[in-house]
Amino acid sequence: MTATVRPVPASRPSARERRSSRRRWLLTAGLTAVAMLVVFPLYWMVVSALTPGGQSASSDFYVWPAAPTTQNFAEVFAQQPVWRWLGNSFFVAAVGTALSVCVSLGAGYALAKYRFRGRGLLYALFLVTIMIPIQVTLVPAFLVVARLGLVDSPWAVILPTLFDVVGIFIARQFLLGVPDALVEAARLDGAGELRTFVRVVLPSCWPLVGVLVILGFMNRWNDFLWPLVVLQGNESLTVPVGLSTLTNNPAFSSPWGAVMAVATVAVVPLLVVFLVFQRTFVQGIASTGIK
Amino acid sequence: MSPHGETLTAEPVPATAPAPAAATGDAARRWRTRWAPYLFVGPAGLLFLAFSLVPIVIAVALSFQDTATLGEGEWVGADNYRTMLADPLLRTALLNTLVFTLGTVPTAMAVGLALAVALNRPLPGRGALRALFFVPMVAAGVVVGVVMSWIFNPDYGVANNALRAVGLDGLPWLTSPRTAMATLILVVVWTRIGFCMVIYLGALQSIPSELREAAAIDGASGWQRFRRLTVPMLAPTTSILLILNVVFSLQAFDVIYVMTGGGPGFSTTVLIQYVFRSAFADARMGYAAALGLLLVLILLVFTLLRQRATKKAEELL
Numbered sequence: 346m347t348a349t350v351r352p353v354p355a356s357r358p359s360a361r362e363r364r365s366s367r368r369r370w371l372l373t374a375g376l377t378a379v380a381m382l383v384v385f386p387l388y389w390m391v392v393s394a395l396t397p398g399g400q401s402a403s404s405d406f407y408v409w410p411a412a413p414t415t416q417n418f419a420e421v422f423a424q425q426p427v428w429r430w431l432g433n434s435f436f437v438a439a440v441g442t443a444l445s446v447c448v449s450l451g452a453g454y455a456l457a458k459y460r461f462r463g464r465g466l467l468y469a470l471f472l473v474t475i476m477i478p479i480q481v482t483l484v485p486a487f488l489v490v491a492r493l494g495l496v497d498s499p500w501a502v503i504l505p506t507l508f509d510v511v512g513i514f515i516a517r518q519f520l521l522g523v524p525d526a527l528v529e530a531a532r533l534d535g536a537g538e539l540r541t542f543v544r545v546v547l548p549s550c551w552p553l554v555g556v557l558v559i560l561g562f563m564n565r566w567n568d569f570l571w572p573l574v575v576l577q578g579n580e581s582l583t584v585p586v587g588l589s590t591l592t593n594n595p596a597f598s599s600p601w602g603a604v605m606a607v608a609t610v611a612v613v614p615l616l617v618v619f620l621v622f623q624r625t626f627v628q629g630i631a632s633t634g635i636k
Numbered sequence: 637m638s639p640h641g642e643t644l645t646a647e648p649v650p651a652t653a654p655a656p657a658a659a660t661g662d663a664a665r666r667w668r669t670r671w672a673p674y675l676f677v678g679p680a681g682l683l684f685l686a687f688s689l690v691p692i693v694i695a696v697a698l699s700f701q702d703t704a705t706l707g708e709g710e711w712v713g714a715d716n717y718r719t720m721l722a723d724p725l726l727r728t729a730l731l732n733t734l735v736f737t738l739g740t741v742p743t744a745m746a747v748g749l750a751l752a753v754a755l756n757r758p759l760p761g762r763g764a765l766r767a768l769f770f771v772p773m774v775a776a777g778v779v780v781g782v783v784m785s786w787i788f789n790p791d792y793g794v795a796n797n798a799l800r801a802v803g804l805d806g807l808p809w810l811t812s813p814r815t816a817m818a819t820l821i822l823v824v825v826w827t828r829i830g831f832c833m834v835i836y837l838g839a840l841q842s843i844p845s846e847l848r849e850a851a852a853i854d855g856a857s858g859w860q861r862f863r864r865l866t867v868p869m870l871a872p873t874t875s876i877l878l879i880l881n882v883v884f885s886l887q888a889f890d891v892i893y894v895m896t897g898g899g900p901g902f903s904t905t906v907l908i909q910y911v912f913r914s915a916f917a918d919a920r921m922g923y924a925a926a927l928g929l930l931l932v933l934i935l936l937v938f939t940l941l942r943q944r945a946t947k948k949a950e951e952l953l
């Protein structure tokens with residue numbers, strides 16, 4: 346997407362080189378310090394989760410607990426249906442992402458590669474929805490879901506988020522770059538429209554699919570407000586909603602340890618995905634900001 | 637995968653690629669290319685209709701009603717809009733929204749730009765550093781909210797413990813109306829610098845390095861190169877980032893909901909928080925719908941202004 350032009354290292358006077366090398370190390374040291382500060386909150390979350398009571402009793406600071414324990418995890422997993430929350434979150438995120446990626450790819454392909462009546466208007470209408478915050482449609486969307494009889498079901502969370510404007514936008518941008526000649530050639534070879542798309546266009550789109558999957562999964566896994574509204578029973582909550590119910594839970598005498606344990610469990614899966622697919626991940630985030 | 641698979645593949649397909657003479661094959665193909673796009677875009681269109689368009693229409697209708705519960709409302713004309721004009725809480729919420737947006741957007745963009753420029757150089761460990769700055773992006777708003785509430789807890793939080801350790805007084809952070817907003821801004825900036833950095837890095841990498849080298853040979857200092865070359869080249873990116881960040885800030889909900897719920901008092905209630913509160917705490921659905929539409933109006937006006945400003949700037953250049 347972005348061609349990286351690397352500067353050719355020119356031979357420079359050595360005094361200047363040494364000075365610039367020292368400055369480079371200084372800069373690296375400074376940036377490392379800032380980076381430590383930036384990741385500290387999440388690190389502290391893990392430390393607190395591994396400390397009994399979440400350190401609420403002591404004001405000592407330590408880099409790592411003297412006796413790390415999984416007691417907080419055991420306690421909160423025993424008292425709350427955390428496994429169910431994780432399962433619900435996974436179901437919603439996986440099924441929602443799979444379906445939504447298909448919808449976005451189809452719409453993006455139609456908008457990028459066909460001329461049809463109403464295309465411009467449709468695309469403009471789609472894009473306007475980016476401007477409409479979920480709070481505006483919260484109550485009416487709830488009414489629609491209630492009419493469909495889906496309240497408290499994972500499908501209540503999945504269905505309204507299947508239409509993903511940003512996904513359609515990214516898909517369209519990417520598919521615009523697929524040469525028309527490729528599509529034409531497949532048609533001339535006698536392939537039907539769907540077969541052309543699935544067999545010829547899609548195989549050149551794996552980076553796009555990767556970006557859509559990762560973005561879609563992250564947004565669904567982290568989503569909060571909509572699940573908060575449509576999910577009601579404690580057993581049917583997703584992890585973020587469950588987590589938010591813990592903070593004011595009188596059942597815990599000192600809830601911080603338990604809260605940090607669930608917070609850790611909520612972040613770790615995404616963190617692993619991020620570390621494994623870092624490149625796709627960053628590319629995906631970046632492509633939401635590229636016109 | 638898609639429900640229309642059979643109709644498309646079941647069609648008669650000419651076995652070999654025919655010359656233009658094969659008129660029937662041509663006609664079939666034309667027919668297919670005419671209808672195929674509607675089938676491809678159909679699922680998205682239907683979902684858009686059911687879960688975006690219909691709710692928006694209902695929201696507009698609700699804004700002219702007085703609805704206490706989710707039941708049938710009573711038509712009250714423009715009453716909700718008249719209430720809005722005289723509502724002192726709305727004025728506070730709008731002011732808070734302005735402070736929150738002005739506090740978060742420029743700060744996050746400036747820090748993101750500084751990090752991007754620094755990390756665009758060949759530094760040891762550059763990849764790892766970029767990844768570290770990006771990590772907060774991955775955390776859910778709720779997770780950020782609970783973790784930051786714990787860190788900024790005035791009695792036991794590590795932030796105040798650190799302040800006390802160096803001999804300073806602890807701050808009240810989220811518990812005082814004087815510091816709660818600043819704390820929220822700090823937290824939201826933290827979640828967003830990685831995003832700004834990534835977008836700026838992408839743009840920086842597409843600036844040809846020859847340009848910078850030529851400027852350096854001409855004797856431009858580092859700051860001059862940044863000010864006169866990098867910043868103007870990044871203007872389109874800055875413009876997009878500005879819009880995105882303002883939209884993010886106007887829609888920021890999760891972190892505020894978890895950390896302060898709009899309080900203490902009314903000190904961190906931004907517009908979106910007030911919409912939620914009106915709908916679910918005060919059960920004023922009609923009024924909440926009207927407030928929501930006000931928010932959409934603000935977003936639209938901002939986007940249009942921004943577009944005009946960009947166009948003007950482009951004309952001047």
